[in-house]
Amino acid sequence: MDYHSPASFAEASALAANATGITRFLAGGTDVLVQMRADIVTPDTLIDIKKIDGVRDITRNDDGSWTIGVAVTGAEMSEHPELGRDWPGVVEAMDLIGSTQVQGRATLTGNLCNASPAADSVPAMVAAGVTVTVTGPNGDREVPVEQIPTAPGRTSLAKGELISALHIPARGENGGDAYLRFIPRTEMDIAVVGCGVNLRIDGDTITEARVSLGAVAPTVLLVEDCARAIIGTKLDEAALEALAAAASAACNPINDKRGTIEFRTEVAGVLAKRAARIAYARAKGEKA
Amino acid sequence: MSKIHVTTTVNGDEVDFLCDPRETLLDCLRDRLNLTGAKEGCGTGDCGACSVTLDGRLVCSCLVLGVEAEGKEIGTVEGIADGDVLHPLQKKFIEYAALQCGVCTPGILVAAKALLEKNPDPTEEEVRYWLAGNLCRCTGYDKIIRAVMDTAAELREAV
DSSP states (O other): OEEEOOSSHHHHHHHHHHOOSOEEEESSOTTHHHHHHTTSOOOSEEEEOTTSTTTTOEEEOTTSOEEEOTTOBHHHHHHOTTHHHHOHHHHHHHHTSSOHHHHTTOBHHHHHHTTOTTOSHHHHHHHHTOEEEEEETTEEEEEEGGGSEEETTEESOOTTOEEEEEEEOOOOTTEEEEEEEEOSSSSSOOOSEEEEEEEEEETTEEEEEEEEEESSSSSOEEOHHHHHHHTTSOOOHHHHHHHHHHHHHHOOOOOBTTBOHHHHHHHHHHHHHHHHHHHHHHHTTOOO | OOOEEEEEEETTEEEEEEEOTTOBHHHIIIIISOOOOSOOSSSSSSSOTTEEEETTEEEEGGGSBGGGGTTOEEEOGGGTSBTTBOOHHHHHHHHTTOOSSOSSHHHHHHHHHHHHHHOSSOOHHHHHHHGGGSOOSSSOSHHHHHHHHHHHHHHHHHO
C-alpha cells in the first residue's frame, strides 16, 4: 500500500486519478481502518487529506453560512461555541456517532463517503440542505449531500474525485433543525431508524421544511411528501399524523437483527413527529 | 514494501521509528517503541483498550496509522505516573480495586485523565458517557466510576 499525504486537493485528486487498483481517502479513518483490518477493503493507494491547509477549520462566512473542513472531527464540532446554536440537529447527529475516542477522529465527510444508509450525520445534513464541493480532474463542482451516496458503500464520486469542503446554509431567522435516531440502547449503537427535520416558521406557520430518513432504504432519503405534510400548518395533530404517514410510506427498509421492516416503518413515523416537534420548538426560540 | 520513517513525540520524548504504512499507531507503540501499555482488544475502535491521546485528543490508537503520528504529540499510560509517583487516578484505581484482569485499565486511565483535564467536576452520568467507549468485562464498571469520581473530588480539593 502506498501512503500519500498531499498538500492540496488538486494534488490529492491527481494522485487518485493516476492510481491503479483500490484507492481510499483517509480523513478520520474510523471506517477505513476498520475495513482494512477486517480485510473488507485493502487499498493499494491511501491518500491522507489531513495535511491539506484548512481541512480542520470551521468557518462562519459573511452571509451566515458555514464551511466545514473535511477533517473536522465530531468533537471539534460539539466544542464549537456557535455552530451548535445555528445547527443543533447537525451537531447532535454527528455527536451520536461512536465513543469519545471515535468522536476525536470521525468526520462528517467520512460519514457521508462511507455511504452507510444508517449514517447518523447524513439525514441531518440532508435536512439542513448541506452541499459539498467535489474536487476532481476537471475542477470543482457543488453537489447536494443527498446525491453523494448511491447505494450502501457506494458514492457518485468518480475516479479522481474527492470532497474538499462541506457547506451548511445560513440558519436565518425563525428556523430550527433536529435529528433523532432509534437504537435499542442509550449509546454506542447504529441507527435502526434516523430522522432529520429542518424547518422555518412565520409566526406559528411552517413556511419551509426538509425531512430526511436514514436506515430505512438503501440510501438516506429526502422525503418531499413529509415536507408537504407540514408546510402551511402549525404542526397540529393532523399535520403530525400526515407527517408520520408520509414518513412510513417512504420507507423501503430491510429486515435484519436490528429491526424488522414493520418496526422500522412504524418507528420512522414516530421519530418524524418527535423530531418535527423539536425543530418547531427551536424555530420558535424555545429550548428543545 | 518500503518502510516509512516517522518522527513523533511520545509522553514528551521525541522518538522515531520505521513502519509499514499499514501498521496502526497501536502496533507501532507496542512493537516499534516497546510501549506495551496500550492493549489491543478489538482492533476496530469498539473497546478502547488502546486509548491514547493524539495532540491532546483521546483516540483509539488502533484507528490511527503509525505514519499519521508524524510530528504529533502522543500520550500513553506510560506517561501518566511521574517517575515512581503514581498519578492520583492510578492510586484511586488501586484503592477502589477498580480492575481485575487489567487489560482495559491503561485505556481507561488515559480516557479518565483526558476527561478530568477537560471537565474537573463531572457528574456520574458524564463519566459513564465519556467512558462508554472503554469496555471492561470484569468489574461491572461501578468501581471504575467511583474511582474516577473520587479522584476528581480529590483533585478539586488540591487546587
